[in-house]
Amino acid sequence: MFDHKASYDPKSLHEAKDGACLEIENYIIQRLEGAVPNRWIDQLDLDVALKFLRATGAVLEHGSDARLSRLSDDELAICEEVAFDAAGRSAADLYDLLEEIAVRSETGRRNFHKDFGAISAWLSRVDHRSPRLAVLLDTLSAFAFAHYPIPVDKAVFGRKRTARKIHRLFSAAREFSVDSPRLKRFLRANDLPQGSIGKGMVFPIDRYGSEIQRFAECLSAKEAAARLGIGYDAFKRLHRSKKLRPQFELPGIAHCYHPSDILELLNQTKRHAKTVSGIPSNYEDLLALCIRTKCPIEELQALVASGKIQSLCSDASDRGFRSIFADPEEVWEALPFDPWTxxxxxxxxxxxxxxxxxxxxxxxxxxxxxxxxxxxxxxxxxxxxxxxxxxxxxxxxxxxxxxxxxxxxxxxxxxxxxxxxxxxxxxxxxxxxxxxxxxxxxxxxxxxxxxxxxxxxxxxxxxxxLRTTSRPQLLTQPNLSGERR
Structure with a gap:
């Protein structure tokens, strides 16, 4: 989830408190004298900066469950010193600090307010419209939206986002209309990471959202067969002949097919067909032609797509292969004939x-x-x-x-x-x-x-x-398609 990690040892930070104490005292003196020490917290008023350092240090030193009201003055001073040293000078240093707090969280589920403990508790009580706190609130809320599964309609420090960046399994299942168990198998089969913060499957939507969206749009084999207007056995023949490939072939996941691939196969099949308002009475659809000519569906589809059938036509319905018609006699003559050798x-x-x-x-x-x-x-x-x-x-x-x-x-x-x-x-x-x-x-x-x-x-x-070397005639059979022509 995070691209770079900062590692802070609380013990070593505590042992360095004497040096840090001197630094923060010098910093306060410079700020009171109107100087700009060139740190990120210079954007904040001095009292806001010190409160932020105190709350941040409490989380670093005493964990996310620490309460400022239960810490002594000496412990609060140490918290300020530790946070001042950890925050560094640049925005990147501050990002590392926030990341370290998130990584060190001991909460069972990824929750921003629990992970940031005293920081969140303090900022939740302030005026979120205050210009004195705007920079700090914007920075922390942006970090929360970028790294935590926060719903779109939920505000963080008075800030909202129009699009969700991080998802949990169940929130992603709701948004993409996929069953949670099926989505879970898909994510695991795709080796998508379960996240490095806390427990539970979480993932950034900007990285994996397109894959999940395509998976959600896919159809099962039976649904794809119904979309093509054919039976399941005929669909399996198309699959084996590689006329239609599954969008995802993953362990533990049944083959699923994207509607765009199904539409492409239909377009290839009816590419040379003329759209007519009325179908001649002697014409048969592709399913009936397979029965009449004893020709497998994949071979007949290839013949029709080649453009060799002049009588090929289609109606305006969306019945898949059942909306494509041709003259049985012409199809019979166009099929390859092996003389008896x-x-x-x-x-x-x-x-x-x-x-x-x-x-x-x-x-x-x-x-x-x-x-x-x-x-x-x-x-x-x-x-x-x-x-x-x-x-x-x-x-x-x-x-x-x-x-x-x-x-x-x-x-x-x-x-x-x-x-x-x-x-x-x-x-x-x-x-x-x-x-x-x-x-x-x-x-x-x-x-x-x-x-x-x-x-x-x-x-x-x-x-x-027994023998005959002449080409046999097409047998007259009733319409077995079950459809009105």
Whole structure:
């Protein structure tokens, strides 16, 4: 809180009272003779200066609970001498003195009047409009406002401030409309200091007020989702895709989002949209388009923000993404389309006559190459086995199911015959389908077609029954947005 500290040892000051006594006596003589000794207290009338020194010395020597009426004349003289020596000559010296009193306070909570004890008690009883005391009252009240959590409507020595400089936790929570526990977690997570005077969390508003103000303005994830007009799950997708970043990411604090960031995302999304008074009946809002096109919200938002959708328009409402509309057919055509470059796991099992575990083994061991694409019909991520790797596999290996299909007999009979010939499959575990080297099977006299013939037959059957390479059409679905268009 304080930028520099002054350290006064009361014992050493007391031991130096003889020298100080001589100094203060000389000072009084100079003031009575009309001289200006060049000290800060020269601005005060001599009687005011001596009273101030007496009260200040009492606080330094006997603590903030000291009462002048209970001190003897000798003790009061020592108080004047100690304060005179500590006050120094300049305003900076006086500031150090005031700071030392505040730092040495033994009060449990930061309270200016308790910390300054006898000084505050004396000045609270004087005429606060007196020009003789104006400089002293202005100086002390300014120090109080700058270092203590004093409400705006509370006066110190008849002085008020229009803006509060120091806050306690609860006063800041009231001013910024934030729950006290939530603000406390925010302050601690931000490593904001709890203050060096007394106990309790206090902080200067000019240093931390802007951070607290931004935190108070932030919305929770559910509130931000409602502002965007989307569900919580869709909002989480935007967060994971970094389309919308939280304003604060602090330990113990849930992610919160600033309204300006939400507005910026909305402006980016509707930047190329034309504002119209009436929405065409066949248009859908962005939420409905996500359902119709099976496209995640973050991908559709990027497509809309790119300006590629000519039919994009918006109404004048503030429903977030639900106020942005487009032609479903145009959006469907603009979405990236991955042609089928392979076959699915289900199709592969049917072609090779193997089980799931075997497919996983072949992919993990590198016999088959699988990549993830977005299926054109439902646009969900799906693993596809490459045709090239499948052809290479069929040319080198053959499954027990394919042998049995070519022979027209049960697989168990083929397995018994191969076992009698001491042919061992390279898949030994019982959970895997049996796979043999094609060269070993050919030497045994089975009527198994060559790798190329078998592969061509498999691809022909797949083309006839399962495959399509044309772009699918947009399915007709009802309006699922729940909003009137």
């Amino acid at each position: 392979g076959i699915t796991k289900t199709e592969l099992k049917a072609l090779l006559r193997i089980n799931d575990s075997t497919v996983k083994l072949l992919v993990e061991e590198g016999f088959l190459e699988m990549k993830t694409i977005k299926r054109s019909r439902h646009r969900r991520a799906i693993g596809m086995v490459g045709i090239g790797s499948l052809k290479q596999f069929v040319q080198s290996y053959v499954t027990l199911g394919l042998i049995a299909a070519d022979e027209g007999v049960q697989g168990q009979a083929i397995y018994a015959k191969l076992r009698g010939l001491d042919l061992i499959p390279f898949t030994q575990s019982p959970k895997y389908s049996l796979i043999y080297h094609r060269s070993d099977i050919a030497d045994c006299g089975f009527r198994v077609r060559s790798g190329n013939q078998q592969f061509e037959a498999m691809m022909t059957r797949l083309d006839n029954e």
